Amino acid sequence: MSPNETPHRIISAETVVTSPGRNFVTLRITTADGVTGLGDATLNGRELAVDSYLRDHLVPLLIGRDASRIEDTWQYLYRGAYWRRGPVTMAAIAAVDTALWDIKAKVAGMPLYQLLGGASRTGALAYGHASGRDIPELLDSIRAHLAAGYRAIRVQTGIPGLDSVYGVAASAAGDGERYDYEPARRTALPVEESWDTRAYLRHLPNVFEAVRHEFGPELPLLHDGHHRMTPIQAAKLGKALEPYDLFWLEDATPGEDQAALRLIRQHTTTPLAIGEVFNTAHDYTTLLGERLIDYVRSAVTHTGGVTAMKKLLDLAALYGAKSGIHGPTDISPVGMAAALHLDLAIHNFGIQEYMRHDPRTLEVFRTSYTFDDGLLHPGENPGLGVELDDEAAARFPYEPAYLPVNRLLDGTVHDW
Numbered sequence: 057m058s059p060n061e062t063p064h065r066i067i068s069a070e071t072v073v074t075s076p077g078r079n080f081v082t083l084r085i086t087t088a089d090g091v092t093g094l095g096d097a098t099l100n101g102r103e104l105a106v107d108s109y110l111r112d113h114l115v116p117l118l119i120g121r122d123a124s125r126i127e128d129t130w131q132y133l134y135r136g137a138y139w140r141r142g143p144v145t146m147a148a149i150a151a152v153d154t155a156l157w158d159i160k161a162k163v164a165g166m167p168l169y170q171l172l173g174g175a176s177r178t179g180a181l182a183y184g185h186a187s188g189r190d191i192p193e194l195l196d197s198i199r200a201h202l203a204a205g206y207r208a209i210r211v212q213t214g215i216p217g218l219d220s221v222y223g224v225a226a227s228a229a230g231d232g233e234r235y236d237y238e239p240a241r242r243t244a245l246p247v248e249e250s251w252d253t254r255a256y257l258r259h260l261p262n263v264f265e266a267v268r269h270e271f272g273p274e275l276p277l278l279h280d281g282h283h284r285m286t287p288i289q290a291a292k293l294g295k296a297l298e299p300y301d302l303f304w305l306e307d308a309t310p311g312e313d314q315a316a317l318r319l320i321r322q323h324t325t326t327p328l329a330i331g332e333v334f335n336t337a338h339d340y341t342t343l344l345g346e347r348l349i350d351y352v353r354s355a356v357t358h359t360g361g362v363t364a365m366k367k368l369l370d371l372a373a374l375y376g377a378k379s380g381i382h383g384p385t386d387i388s389p390v391g392m393a394a395a396l397h398l399d400l401a402i403h404n405f406g407i408q409e410y411m412r413h414d415p416r417t418l419e420v421f422r423t424s425y426t427f428d429d430g431l432l433h434p435g436e437n438p439g440l441g442v443e444l445d446d447e448a449a450a451r452f453p454y455e456p457a458y459l460p461v462n463r464l465l466d467g468t469v470h471d472w
């Protein structure tokens with residue numbers, strides 16, 4: 057059968073760029089038999105580059121293709137470009153791939169997780185982001201998260217002497233929950249923050265001491281170092297935090313230096329997670345092959361979609377590593393849904409990051425996933441289970457926004 061005869065021939069593909077509280081790039085693919093699929097292509101702070109990559113370079117290649125040929129399309133876009141990898145390319149391919157899986161599952165009349173092998177668990181353990189400018193505020197935030205049903209908590213705090221720190225909300229939301237942390241600001245130039253690693257290393261063990269004292273030994277606690285330490289600093293921190301039994305220490309050092317994790321691993325039994333800025337399985341070959349990490353942090357949205365993420369997670373399973381799929385609010389509800397279908401289906405699930413989207417975002421993206429008693433579930437609707445409301449999307453036009461730039465106290469640019 058030629059592509060022109062298949063009922064699942066792609067007849068249109070278009071991007072929707074919308075900013076319901078923050079910017080999102082979504083690809084919608086439509087087949088000749090009227091089935092639509094969605095894919096998330098959001099790259100925080102570089103959204104229009106992915107939009108252009110899709111509109112100018114991928115959409116023309118998709119028209120007329122058989123939507124059912126997912127693996128072939130992935131290889132065609134990845135190998136066919138000659139230029140490989142990189143966040144813009146891989147986010148664009150991810151959007152196409154995810155949209156094609158959405159279509160295939162809708163055609164099958166099944167939620168996507170069924171096509172990935174069916175459920176391996178009843179739900180995906182989620183962790184929320186608690187933060188406070190100081191320890192009392194942090195403890196309040198953890199209480200609010202527990203009251204909201206979270207069973208695992210990421211802990212971030214302000215550092216004495218620093219004005220603003222990654223992961224710490226500027227003010228509490230009305231109900232006392234601190235879901236309002238949004239690092240990308242709608243400014244013409246990136247906001248600049250300052251950083252002092254030695255002050256951070258001195259302060260953090262006291263923070264975890266206070267949290268364990270208040271909440272006891274059972275609650276899973278996570279922490280994100282946001283790529284700011286040298287390997288020996290990270291080794292020192294991992295060792296200092298061992299008495300507090302972290303679920304993981306995330307992004308201790310800049311991720312592209314895979315060998316740096318060897319030194320950290322030699323010195324601490326604190327579990328390590330990394331990978332949210334990676335975009336292929338090749339970024340993990342040393343990390344997994346030498347068993348230097350415990351959790352894979354990639355996002356479906358930035359790693360080539362469901363096809364590539366499944367392969368990466370299967371590779372991780374061979375080396376005893378589990379998933380910890382990236383899920384901040386710059387992953388759209390489409391990207392989050394894709395993650396949840398994988399979380400439910402794979403065997404080596406670890407934990408799922410979860411920040412509730414802004415109510416404006418949920419007006420644009422109608423979701424069917426649920427959060428109940430600490431567990432996320434993708435729902436039973438055919439496909440991903442997310443629909444995009446074009447009229448709502450049009451009410452929130454794109455606004456330029458950037459993640460902050462970070463400088464040491466002497467002005468040197470540092471990892472943010």
Ligand SMILES: [Mg+2]
Nearest residue numbers: 280306307332
């Ligand atoms: Mg992180």
